Amino acid sequence: MSCIIKSCQVHSALGNPETREDDINWDTVINLDHGDPIMYEPYWRKIGNRCDITLSGYQSLSYFANTKNLCWFLEPKLEEEIKRLHNVIGNVVMDDHYIVVGNGSSQLIQAALFALSPPNEPEPISVVSAAPFYSGYAEVADFVRSGLYKWAGDAHIFAKNGPYIELITSPNNPNGVIREPVVVNGSQGILIYDLAYYWPQYTAITSPANYDVMLFTVSKCTGHAGSRIGWALIRDKEVAKKMTKFIELNTIGVSKEAQLRAAKILEVICDSCLDSTLDNFFEHNQSVMSERWQRLRQVVKDSDQFFTLQKYSSQYCLFKGNFYESHPAFVWLMCKGNEDDLEKLLKGHNILTRSGKRFGSDSKCVRISMLSREEDFNIFLQRLMVIQQVITNKN
Amino acid sequence: MSCIIKSCQVHSALGNPETREDDINWDTVINLDHGDPIMYEPYWRKIGNRCDITLSGYQSLSYFANTKNLCWFLEPKLEEEIKRLHNVIGNVVMDDHYIVVGNGSSQLIQAALFALSPPNEPEPISVVSAAPFYSGYAEVADFVRSGLYKWAGDAHIFAKNGPYIELITSPNNPNGVIREPVVVNGSQGILIYDLAYYWPQYTAITSPANYDVMLFTVSKCTGHAGSRIGWALIRDKEVAKKMTKFIELNTIGVSKEAQLRAAKILEVICDSCLDSTLDNFFEHNQSVMSERWQRLRQVVKDSDQFFTLQKYSSQYCLFKGNFYESHPAFVWLMCKGNEDDLEKLLKGHNILTRSGKRFGSDSKCVRISMLSREEDFNIFLQRLMVIQQVITNKN
Numbered sequence: 103m104s105c106i107i108k109s110c111q112v113h114s115a116l117g118n119p120e121t122r123e124d125d126i127n128w129d130t131v132i133n134l135d136h137g138d139p140i141m142y143e144p145y146w147r148k149i150g151n152r153c154d155i156t157l158s159g160y161q162s163l164s165y166f167a168n169t170k171n172l173c174w175f176l177e178p179k180l181e182e183e184i185k186r187l188h189n190v191i192g193n194v195v196m197d198d199h200y201i202v203v204g205n206g207s208s209q210l211i212q213a214a215l216f217a218l219s220p221p222n223e224p225e226p227i228s229v230v231s232a233a234p235f236y237s238g239y240a241e242v243a244d245f246v247r248s249g250l251y252k253w254a255g256d257a258h259i260f261a262k263n264g265p266y267i268e269l270i271t272s273p274n275n276p277n278g279v280i281r282e283p284v285v286v287n288g289s290q291g292i293l294i295y296d297l298a299y300y301w302p303q304y305t306a307i308t309s310p311a312n313y314d315v316m317l318f319t320v321s322k323c324t325g326h327a328g329s330r331i332g333w334a335l336i337r338d339k340e341v342a343k344k345m346t347k348f349i350e351l352n353t354i355g356v357s358k359e360a361q362l363r364a365a366k367i368l369e370v371i372c373d374s375c376l377d378s379t380l381d382n383f384f385e386h387n388q389s390v391m392s393e394r395w396q397r398l399r400q401v402v403k404d405s406d407q408f409f410t411l412q413k414y415s416s417q418y419c420l421f422k423g424n425f426y427e428s429h430p431a432f433v434w435l436m437c438k439g440n441e442d443d444l445e446k447l448l449k450g451h452n453i454l455t456r457s458g459k460r461f462g463s464d465s466k467c468v469r470i471s472m473l474s475r476e477e478d479f480n481i482f483l484q485r486l487m488v489i490q491q492v493i494t495n496k497n
Numbered sequence: 498m499s500c501i502i503k504s505c506q507v508h509s510a511l512g513n514p515e516t517r518e519d520d521i522n523w524d525t526v527i528n529l530d531h532g533d534p535i536m537y538e539p540y541w542r543k544i545g546n547r548c549d550i551t552l553s554g555y556q557s558l559s560y561f562a563n564t565k566n567l568c569w570f571l572e573p574k575l576e577e578e579i580k581r582l583h584n585v586i587g588n589v590v591m592d593d594h595y596i597v598v599g600n601g602s603s604q605l606i607q608a609a610l611f612a613l614s615p616p617n618e619p620e621p622i623s624v625v626s627a628a629p630f631y632s633g634y635a636e637v638a639d640f641v642r643s644g645l646y647k648w649a650g651d652a653h654i655f656a657k658n659g660p661y662i663e664l665i666t667s668p669n670n671p672n673g674v675i676r677e678p679v680v681v682n683g684s685q686g687i688l689i690y691d692l693a694y695y696w697p698q699y700t701a702i703t704s705p706a707n708y709d710v711m712l713f714t715v716s717k718c719t720g721h722a723g724s725r726i727g728w729a730l731i732r733d734k735e736v737a738k739k740m741t742k743f744i745e746l747n748t749i750g751v752s753k754e755a756q757l758r759a760a761k762i763l764e765v766i767c768d769s770c771l772d773s774t775l776d777n778f779f780e781h782n783q784s785v786m787s788e789r790w791q792r793l794r795q796v797v798k799d800s801d802q803f804f805t806l807q808k809y810s811s812q813y814c815l816f817k818g819n820f821y822e823s824h825p826a827f828v829w830l831m832c833k834g835n836e837d838d839l840e841k842l843l844k845g846h847n848i849l850t851r852s853g854k855r856f857g858s859d860s861k862c863v864r865i866s867m868l869s870r871e872e873d874f875n876i877f878l879q880r881l882m883v884i885q886q887v888i889t890n891k892n
Contacts, residue, residue: 138559146555153554157758159765160541160548162723164533165716205600205725205748212747216641238746245746246611249642321560328557328753330600351633351640352607353600353748357755358723363552370554 128452132478132485135454137275137431139473142325145386155366162358172339173346175355176203183368184333187323190372191384192420193300195312199335200342203356204349207298207319207332211242211269212352214315214334217344218267218292219250227292228254228262231269232284233462234276234434236296237469239269256462257284264290271296273305276461276469277412278430280305298322303387305428306419314338320364322431324371324383325473331356331364384421391429394472394479398433401483405490410436433470439493444468451485523847527873527880529866530849532670532826536868537720540781550761557753567734568741570750571598578763579728582718585767586779587815588695590707594730595737598751599744602693602714602727606637606664607747609710609729612739613662613687614645622687623649623657626664627679628857629671629829631691632864634664651857652679659685666691668700671856671864672807673825675700693717698782700823701814709733715759717826719766719778720868726751726759779816786824789867789874793828796878800885805831828865834888839863846880 146153167177181201188194204210219227229243233256243253254260257268268291272281275298285291295313299305301323316335321327336342349355374380402409414428435455437444443465445457458467474482541548562572576596583589599605614622624638628651638648649655652663663686667676670693680686690708694700696718711730716722731737744750769775797804809823830850832839838860840852853862869877 136560138561140558143555143558146553146558149554151553154551156549156551157754158541158546158549159544159762160538163535163538163541163720165531165722166533167723205752208746209748212641241746245743246607246641247644249644325558327560328562328750330748330750330752348640351603351636353604353725354722355725357600357725357752359552359754359758360752363754367554 130481131452131454132474132481133454134471134474134478134482135456137322137471137473139321139325139327139431140475141390141473141479142387144476145381145383146325148381149370153366153370155363157359157362162362165354167355167358167361172200172342173202175346175349176201177358177361177365180331180333180361180365180368183365183372184318186372187368190375191302191307192310193297193302193307194316194335195310196335199316199337200339202334202336202342202345202349203361204332204334204345205353205356206321206330207296207317208238208242209349209352210317210319210332210334210345211239211294211296213345213348214294214317214341215243215248215251215267216348217341218294218315219248220265221250226250226252228252228260228266229269230254230257230260230266230285231271232257232281234274234458234467235269235462236271236275237456237460260285265292266290267292267294269294269296271298273299273428273430275299276432276456276458277434278305278414278428278432279412280308280428299431302384302419302421303391304430306417306426307421308417308419310420315341320367324364324367326364326367329360329364331360388422388426388429391472392426395427395429397483398472398486401486401490402435404487406494408438408490408493409486410438429472431471431473433472434467435470436464436467438466441493442466447489451489453482453485523880525876526847526849527869527876528849529869529873529877530851532717532866532868534716534720534722534826534868535870536785536874537782539871540776540778541720543776544765548762548765550758552754552757557757560749562750562753562756567595567737568597570741570744571596572753572756572760575726575728575756575760575763578760578767579713581767582763585770586697586702587705588692588697588702589711589730590705591730594711594732595734597729597731597737597740597744598756599727599729599740600748600751601716601725602691602712603633603637604744604747605712605714605727605729605740606634606689606691608740608743609689609712609736610638610643610646610662611743612736613689613710615660616645621645621647623647623655623661624664625649625652625655625661625680626666627652627676629669629853629862630664630857631666631670632851632855655680660687661685662687662689664689664691666693668694668823668825670694671827671851671853672829673700673809673823673827674807675703675823694826697779697814697816698786699825701812701821702816703812704815710736715762719759719762721759721762724755724759726755783817783821783824786867787821790822790824792878793867796881796885797830799882801889803833803885803888804881805833824867826866826868828867829862830865831859831862833861836888837861842884846884848877848880 167175240253274281295316298319314337319332371383374383412434416425416427418425445468448455455468455470458464562570624646635648690711693714709732714727766778769778807829811820811822813820840863843850850863850865853859
């Protein structure tokens, strides 16, 4: 890092009391490109052994978890805890939905595309999403060049006649806004709702979602990205069967260890919401997110409008019983002025982010993870202030 | 089940001492279609808590296991135990191979097809395997109608010019024989070795395998099919990178819980081979397999040649230090005479098997799992004898 940066005054009000200015290593690369949810680790450390799970050598040898279930590899305990969690939070209506478990929501997106694509068409069905859309969709849809489905880009400008699949991410990745389908000739749209971030730590639960195809993931709900557990809530039995078939052919099911641990984690989370002697998981982490967003907004406010952030209106949350703004898992940061490659600018200051171009948007925007370690978040804010000072000094 | 069967004399020498004839429920459907490895459960029960693993709530939150590794989601402990196991068994030369972990070997097959297919060809590359071939290959290659690769059937009759991918399963699923590539114009063949069954409980380890692409799975090595852990040993760095990319896009890695448990299981297995006070995993289960095969051969021998089995020559095993015949994980059972649908015949006696047609072969053959519960294996043998008696009485 340059001497200019080292010599800059760091705003003392924003420093973590545990991180003194002298401690900051300006050469450390802070990776905020991925949404790796390490932010949740302190909560889970605090929980102690309440969430421990022991697996014996003789457990779960079989491919099968429940031969009577449509999704024959779904552990009954996980099914029970998923239902209980949605019931406690009230973010979903799922009385008539089937649950299909997957190796994370990436696999479930592919399973849903497989299940919803017409099987015997000469041309693959178009898959769209409104820009800025999740950067993974295009690659996930196209990497094996499927003859069943094909990425067709921004839903706003999609003009082809005939059926298509629209991915609706709500709250949206990268920009955190609540979304609805956007395609104009929407009557022929088959809709997949990616609701990975529809949890109270990120956004107000304004009403229970009730769609035909809804996807969730443990990674963003509890922070256990390493487990690779997601679930789909599917209204139509044949679609649920086809998604199960996809996962059977792709990976012959989903790790029983990961499912059993995810079940335990969801159980502990539900308990924390219902037992007032415990530290409510969602309230605890909402408060972490809220504090991070306040600090970030303060830094950006001080930037003399060089940076701008997405705005969110205050909404009434049915779970919390009060009004609050969203505090998304990602910042969608935009810059003004002559800077036309914000990712590059930040990289020059050892902050890795993801360019807006990857999301079908502009290189004046980047997506930045808000789920990093506290230490990395503090360094990020400090460097952001430094960048602003450098730019102010230039102008 | 019919009265004819109930009234038949069951060969007492073959009955499990724990299963009296009166106890047999003739209506129970015995599912030997899948290779569900429940046979291993008694060994793991006997091991007791030596194989226990406890996971805490704060462990393995991250997507990443080792950012310095080409396969960034591979747990270092699993990598270490895989190397140790191959070293102890001597079934592989792997000094210059990269390890890529997958959600079972099905995913690794797809990852290998993805990595080995030419990326920019107008037509997908042909994927072949010698009949009888594993019934899953065709579906796994074709289910998303990839434009990169396409199933082209039996390698014996493949005559297209140009490059192709050959899957070599050795020992072979379904028939247990040791295999080499077969395609005549083999100079352009890209080879994937599926070595899921190259372990001492199934076959003699005659020499360490040393190929460019080799696939293994915990399911068939240790019996933990529910874990969905497989690994690929890859000589070429770019191929290993592309396989890692496939798994990143398909499932963003592999469950950390499953990897950590698999590492523990492999550790215990290695220990059991090196510490003479422990019950050697491979010797123990080789003895179970050997006894099952002896009992099966006796029943088939008594069948007046209505049934026949694949023959295996005796080979010197470098691991065991003696000669023995293979005792494969599946029986490849053939029938003579007028019966032209053996799967149907067995199904009529409540034994579910997989027809030879599914393996690119004949409906006079079926594949039958030898890895079932002891109780189910006993019932299978008893019913096989009954079928033989019914047929003998008919003729």
